[in-house]
Every structure is written in C-alpha cells, then in structure tokens.
Amino acid sequence: MRSRPLIFWTISIAMLLLCLFFPVNQTTKNSTEPLSLSSLIKVEPKFLTYLDNKFQATVVGKLTMDVKQEKVTQDLTDFDVFIVEGLDMDFNTQFSIQWQVDGISHSQSLNHNTKSITPIDFKTTDSEKIDNLQLVLQSTYQLNSQAAVPKTVSFSSIYFDHSSNQNIWEHQTTQWFAFNPVEINSINGYSNSYPLPLKDLILRLVMWLALNILLYLFIKLNGVHLIVSFGLAWLITTLPFISNFLKQHQQMLNAYPNGHKYINTLDENLFQLAQTIKVELNHLSAQSNAPIKYVILGSNQFEYLRLFYHLTEFNVGLSNRFLNINDAKQQKLIYILSNQYREACNNPQAEIWAKNRFSLLSQQPEYCLVEAL
Amino acid sequence: MIILTGLVYSLYFMVLGFAARASYHLLNQSKLFIEKKTDFSAHALFLGIFLHTAIFNLFQIIGLSNSMALTFTMLGLGLGIAIIITQAIKFGFHVATIKPSKNNVITLLLIFTGSLAIYCNASLLPEMAWDSWMVWIGKANQWYQHGLATPVNSFDQWITHQDSIFNGSAHYPDALPLLYLLPKLFGWNSYDTMLVFYLIVFAMMTLLLVSRLERKSAPGYLQMLLVVVIYTTPLLNNHLMITGYADIWMAMFIVIIMLTLIDYHEKGDIGVGITLLCYLAMLPMIKLEGWVWLLLFMIAHLLVSLANNPHRFKFLGVFAALAIIFWFMGGLHLSLPFGNIVINSEKFEFLHLINARIAFTNITPEVLLGFFGQNNWSILWLGLPFLLISFWVTQHNKASQVAHLFFMLALACFFFLFYFTQASQWAKDLTALNRVVLQLVPCYIFLLFKMLIRLKGVATEKPSANPIS
Numbered sequence A: 001m002r003s004r005p006l007i008f009w010t011i012s013i014a015m016l017l018l019c020l021f022f023p024v025n026q027t028t029k030n031s032t033e034p035l036s037l038s039s040l041i042k043v044e045p046k047f048l049t050y051l052d053n054k055f056q057a058t059v060v061g062k063l064t065m066d067v068k069q070e071k072v073t074q075d076l077t078d079f080d081v082f083i084v085e086g087l088d089m090d091f092n093t094q095f096s097i098q099w100q101v102d103g104i105s106h107s108q109s110l111n112h113n114t115k116s117i118t119p120i121d122f123k124t125t126d127s128e129k130i131d132n133l134q135l136v137l138q139s140t141y142q143l144n145s146q147a148a149v150p151k152t153v154s155f156s157s158i159y160f161d162h163s164s165n166q167n168i169w170e171h172q173t174t175q176w177f178a179f180n181p182v183e184i185n186s187i188n189g190y191s192n193s194y195p196l197p198l199k200d201l202i203l204r205l206v207m208w209l210a211l212n213i214l215l216y217l218f219i220k221l222n223g224v225h226l227i228v229s230f231g232l233a234w235l236i237t238t239l240p241f242i243s244n245f246l247k248q249h250q251q252m253l254n255a256y257p258n259g260h261k262y263i264n265t266l267d268e269n270l271f272q273l274a275q276t277i278k279v280e281l282n283h284l285s286a287q288s289n290a291p292i293k294y295v296i297l298g299s300n301q302f303e304y305l306r307l308f309y310h311l312t313e314f315n316v317g318l319s320n321r322f323l324n325i326n327d328a329k330q331q332k333l334i335y336i337l338s339n340q341y342r343e344a345c346n347n348p349q350a351e352i353w354a355k356n357r358f359s360l361l362s363q364q365p366e367y368c369l370v371e372a373l
Numbered sequence B: 001m002i003i004l005t006g007l008v009y010s011l012y013f014m015v016l017g018f019a020a021r022a023s024y025h026l027l028n029q030s031k032l033f034i035e036k037k038t039d040f041s042a043h044a045l046f047l048g049i050f051l052h053t054a055i056f057n058l059f060q061i062i063g064l065s066n067s068m069a070l071t072f073t074m075l076g077l078g079l080g081i082a083i084i085i086t087q088a089i090k091f092g093f094h095v096a097t098i099k100p101s102k103n104n105v106i107t108l109l110l111i112f113t114g115s116l117a118i119y120c121n122a123s124l125l126p127e128m129a130w131d132s133w134m135v136w137i138g139k140a141n142q143w144y145q146h147g148l149a150t151p152v153n154s155f156d157q158w159i160t161h162q163d164s165i166f167n168g169s170a171h172y173p174d175a176l177p178l179l180y181l182l183p184k185l186f187g188w189n190s191y192d193t194m195l196v197f198y199l200i201v202f203a204m205m206t207l208l209l210v211s212r213l214e215r216k217s218a219p220g221y222l223q224m225l226l227v228v229v230i231y232t233t234p235l236l237n238n239h240l241m242i243t244g245y246a247d248i249w250m251a252m253f254i255v256i257i258m259l260t261l262i263d264y265h266e267k268g269d270i271g272v273g274i275t276l277l278c279y280l281a282m283l284p285m286i287k288l289e290g291w292v293w294l295l296l297f298m299i300a301h302l303l304v305s306l307a308n309n310p311h312r313f314k315f316l317g318v319f320a321a322l323a324i325i326f327w328f329m330g331g332l333h334l335s336l337p338f339g340n341i342v343i344n345s346e347k348f349e350f351l352h353l354i355n356a357r358i359a360f361t362n363i364t365p366e367v368l369l370g371f372f373g374q375n376n377w378s379i380l381w382l383g384l385p386f387l388l389i390s391f392w393v394t395q396h397n398k399a400s401q402v403a404h405l406f407f408m409l410a411l412a413c414f415f416f417l418f419y420f421t422q423a424s425q426w427a428k429d430l431t432a433l434n435r436v437v438l439q440l441v442p443c444y445i446f447l448l449f450k451m452l453i454r455l456k457g458v459a460t461e462k463p464s465a466n467p468i469s
Helices: A003-021 A168-176 A199-219 A223-255 A265-287 A302-310 A339-346 B002-028 B037-062 B066-090 B102-122 B130-146 B155-160 B175-185 B190-215 B220-232 B234-241 B247-267 B270-286 B290-307 B312-328 B364-373 B380-393 B398-420 B424-428 B432-453
Strands: A048-051 A054-059 A062-067 A081-085 A093-101 A104-109 A116-119 A130-139 A151-155 A157-161 A292-297 A316-319 A332-338 A358-363 A367-372 B032-034 B093-095 B332-336 B339-343 B347-350 B354-357
Touching: A003 A168, A003 A199, A003 A223, A054 A062, A054 A130, A093 A151, A116 A168, A168 A199, A199 A223, A199 B364, A199 B380, A223 B102, A223 B220, A223 B234, A223 B432, A265 A292, A265 A302, A265 A332, A265 A367, A292 A302, A302 A316, A302 A332, A302 B130, A316 B155, A332 A339, A339 A358, A339 A367, B002 B032, B002 B037, B002 B066, B002 B175, B002 B190, B002 B270, B037 B066, B037 B175, B037 B190, B037 B247, B037 B270, B066 B175, B102 B190, B102 B220, B102 B234, B130 B175, B130 B190, B175 B190, B175 B270, B190 B220, B190 B234, B190 B247, B190 B432, B220 B234, B220 B432, B234 B247, B234 B432, B247 B270, B247 B290, B247 B398, B247 B432, B270 B290, B290 B312, B290 B398, B364 B424, B364 B432, B380 B398, B380 B432, B398 B424, B398 B432, B424 B432
Parallel strands: A292 A316, A292 A332, B032 B093
Antiparallel strands: A048 A054, A054 A151, A062 A130, A081 A116, A081 A157, A093 A104, A093 A130, A332 A367, A358 A367, B332 B339, B339 B347, B347 B354
C-alpha cells in the first residue's frame, strides 16, 4: 500500500492550510473604508515631521499624539484592526493607542513589526462614547541603564481598518511574528500581554495535529509520518520564537550598550544612594560599642529590595514595621528612611508611627538615619 | 574568561562526582566500568552538585569561616583527585569504546548551538531575576560578607538574635546559594560563572535524555527532534536565558531521578541505588516543594511495588477499608511531633509543607492560557491525553511504571493545589502556574518521546536491552 503515505500527506497538507488560514471570528464589512490618521494627529510640529515619504516622530521619554476626533466622520467601532505601515522603531520603545470609554482608560500596545497590524476592541459598541483617543510612543526603562536620549520612530502610514480588508496571510503572519520583549516579569510566561500573538497559531496547529492523529489511526501507516507532522508543527511555532529571540538580542544590545552592571537607571541610582549611606554607616559602626542592626523601612518593592541588596555588607534588614529598641535586645537599632518614609524625619509628630519613637542621627536630601528609642 | 570559569567550575563538580564513584569501587575493590563517557560525566556532574551542597551544609553546621571553607574545599578536591588516581592504579577503569555515530555528532552540535544561542542573549542580561538577586545570589552575597556559618533569619528572628543576618526568604533551602557562593570565594563573578554552569548542566541533562532514548531504540531523527524540542520550548529557553531561577534545577533533578530510577530497576545495582538516594536528597535542598516531589517518588515506588505484589487485592481492600473508616470519622486527623496531617472536606494539612483550606476555584481558563495561549510550551501539551492513554493501554516494566505513575501523581497534585487551595491566586496571575509545570516538563518530554518510539515502524531494528519498557 505505497499510496497510503501519499494519501495521508495530501489530506494532511490540505488540512494544514485550511487550519492555518481559515478565517475565524471575522465579520464581513466590505463597505468599511480605512480611516487614515495621517492628517488627524495633533502634536507639536517639532516632534512629528514628514520627510522622505515618512513620518518621523522624535521621542524623548514619552510622546503623546492626540487624534482630532472631531474630524472623524466614520464610526470608530466599525474598525477592528489598527495598522501602521513602514514602522521603524527600536526594540526599547513601545507604541500604543489609548482611549477612554465612560471615563475608563483603555490602552492597546501595537505589534512591533514593519507592517504592524493590531486587533482593536474599543470595549463599546457606541462610537460616541470613545474619547481622548491618543497615540503614545514611550521609551521603556524597565531593563535599560541608558539616559533618556532622543529616539526617532518613523512610519509611512497609520490607519484604522477592518480585518476583512486585509490579506489573511499578512494579517496572520504579522501577529505571529510580533515582537515580545524581555521584561522584568518575563519569566512568568513567554508573553503576558494581550492579545497573545501566538495563541491563535498554537490552537490552529493543535487542531491540525488532532485531525492528523485521527487520519493516522484511520489510514494505519508508519508512525514516522505522524512524528514528521509533529516536527512540522513544532517548526512552525519555532520560527516566530527564533525570530523573537533574535529581536530580543537586539533589544538587549540597545538596552545595555556598555554592559550590564545595573538592571536599570533606578537600580543605578539606588546603588549610588547605597554608596552614600555606606559612608555614614561605616562611621556609625566605628563609633558604637554595642552591635548595630540597620533596618531599611520599606515594603517588598523594587526600590527597597535593591537598596537592601546594595547594602548587604552591613547587618541590614528590611521591614515595613518600626520597632523599638526593646525589641532588639542589647543592640542598637538604626533605621534608614527613604522615599515617603523620609518625611517623618522632617516632622516626626505628624506621623503616628514616628511620634517619640526615634532620635534623628542624620538627614540627607534622599534619606535619613534615625535611632530607635 | 567567563566561559572558562564556568567550565572550570563544572569540572570541579565532575571531579567530586567521579571521586565518589571511584571511592565506591575502591571500597568494593572492583574495576570502575564506564559504559558511555557522556553518561558517566553527566552523572558525575549531578552527583558532584549534591556532594558540594552536602559538604557546604556541613561546613555551615561546624561553623567554618569562609577562608577555612575554601581551604577544605581545595583539600577535598585534592583528595578527590587522589582517590581517582588510586582507583586507576589499583583496580583501573574499564572504558567501553563506542565509536561516535553521525547522529551523535549532529546531536552534540545541536546541543552546542542551542547553548551558544542562549548564552549570546543571557550574557547581555543583568542579574534581573528577582528570586536570584534577593534569595539565591542574595544569600551567597550575605555569606560572602558575613561568613558562611552565619545563620540567616526572618525579620522577627533576626531582630532578637545577635550574630545573625536577615533575608526575606530565610526559610528557603540553601543548595542554590551554596552553588553561587564558591565562585565568589574564588574571587570570580559568580553570576556569569553560574550562567555558563546552568547551560552546561542543562546540556548534560539533554545528553542523558538522548542517550536513554537511543538505548530504547529511538532513531536518530527522533533524538535530534528531542534536542530541538528541549532547546526551543519557550519557557525552558527563557529560564536558561534569564538565569537565576531554581525551578529549572528542580526540573533537571526530577528528570535525572526518573532516569536513575529506571536504571536502578533495570540493573538493580547498589551503586546506582546510592546515586538515586543522593539525587532524591537534593530535591528538598533546592526548593521547598522538593519535599512534595520526594514524597511522590516514594509513593509511586510504593504503589508500583504493591501493584506488582501477589497480595495486591488484599492491600487494596485494606486501603479501601481505611478510606471508608476515615470518611465516617470525618477525615484523617493526626498530630505528629514534626507536624500535623489533617485531611478532610474543609482542610488539607500535611506536616509543615501545606496547610490550606479546601475551596474550589475554576482556573481552567488560566490553565489553558498557560499551557497553550501564552506560547510557554508551544504545542507540547497536546500530547498529554495520549501519554495518559498509552500508560493504561500498553505494557510497561516496573521501572517505567514508577516513572509514569510519578508523573501522573505530580500532575494530579499540581491540579489539586491550583484548583482546590488558595494557591489558585498564583494560577490566576499566571505565575506559579507556569513555573511549577516547568519543573515537570523535561520529565514529560522524555515520557512523550518514549511513547513516540512505540509507534509502528519508528524504533530502530537494533535489539533493545529491555523489550518491555
């Protein structure tokens, strides 16, 4: 039965194409014309210029571009995708669209691709309720130790459209190959964002493989063919993964051009702060006869945890409770107050937890040291 | 330089593990048989990790200073080398000469390429994993500054105990911080050294898996597919790239235990049994949930032994009777010196491992999202129903039964934890849901590929050592 593999693969490939490109949840709205935003963007001219047939946006930290909604004549809820063509943006910048419905803010990050096609759900069926429509370009500093240098983002056109007007191959592949950056919480999942760019692809491939298994059982051929189909499905999901992996490499090269001593700028600032504190703590330790324990007053937030990390050469702790010296038994207890807790040094009587609880040892613009009474 | 320190560090563990194997044979006055060099090196590496952790725990107990700990480590290393040389001179090694096949070379190249690609990204990243800089590297930093033997306490204990240091995760086990500590004592960059070390240990685990598939008559293309799957499973790849999480260590040790358990059942060798015990002891030293996996391995072993016993129906009857008695008594309530065991319809308490109110939370959407939607595992979990069916419909030897049963029990525990306890909050935020699964994934991939070998016409014609497996 040499024809069995041929039958299997003919049916299998036909099913694969059907599973991959069968349009799902797509309403037909042939009459919807794209809504170009090129002439509807309201921003200071120096931040958005038109040069060489492309818009050039200059981003210093964050650039917010309002959309002149009063000039929009079409119903926004008729559109279900937002498209940016010729997008050229570095991997540490995020492009998003933001709007409000009944005073509630919504935001959607745009897919990072040369032709970016992002599904949009306005969370309302009434176009009148949509207001404060804005385009936002923002540098991300989560994993970045660079100063806020101006960046240029360029694109050739920008418009709302309906997915039925799009080529289904292009529509699918731009989703699958959308950039998914490394973020501080990346480890909890390959992608935490919504919409999940590869969810659709995986479900389609799972469906194809399930059908393939049934076909394999029905035709009863060599198991190698089933393994090859599994390998093929794996390869299809791996291509976007590898593409993303390479983009992440670029993202990190851009984020840490001079190596990675610190996680981000905030971390670098905390390191500098710790160096200043260390000088004082060394002085206090040298002066004291009794053992000293230092406590950073703060919660389990990045600011306090990293300060703790940079101060571990001292016997230092971290707590959001202020304890008295009686609790420490024969030891001096010196607190490091930073951020919002530093206010208590200025006026201890104003804070219930601070009233008559400590004596001030040192006061600096970014922190103060107090000894528990 | 970083790659060099990582390689030297791996060599240190291999020497420790090799010396342990050599000392066993020295005591037995027998020749050390090395069947396959890659398998031997991998086991030596994992055994070395256990020995290092155990030795450094001992250093902590006897209160050694950092400089003394470093001196004793160097002495230990010298002793290890001396044992290996003595074994070589007195009884010798028998190294089987296996000519590497084309498949072996391609597999090695794939592993090297995967590791190199991950290294290229990982080496650009700072020490950004929170668990790492707060707990694992965090504790290593603290011991480096204050001394290895300094007790680490939670805040309330630290504030009242002099000569102790504080860490927010003081109750976490110490194996991983102890792995980070030694490079620091050598004056190396411990984060970068460990990054290379992670990749080498993972590569060794992959080699062992491939070797085991080869032994089960897997064709070359299936062995290569296994390597590709392991290195391109997104969350496994991510955990290697963002270095510093302990879950990947649990994953590696769980799969190594599974392989060693299969070896032990197939060979019945005491040396393999001792190695297995060392690996099992490593589980609770890495993470607290290691106790759960350890218990599950023991339960799986016990259940399979009972199921293969001629009196199995009597045991089943006794078990059913006990279950009915406990049902009428309103559950099981035991107070033991080392904790309580309470199992009833409202509460599940097991020693100090878990104490949770039982309440159902529907986390199915999050499970589906984590398993498929987020692309953590690509299409991997499609195989689960088939794996479960294959366990019931095909014949397995005892070793394979234990491996499969462990996996099913672990999965059942996982679902119980997230569906019926407050842990559902970490399923809802898609955090632990993915990370606990990660610990079982290499083991799942291995079982999945073992299942694929059984498909018609897939296994190579080479006669297998164990036709039923």
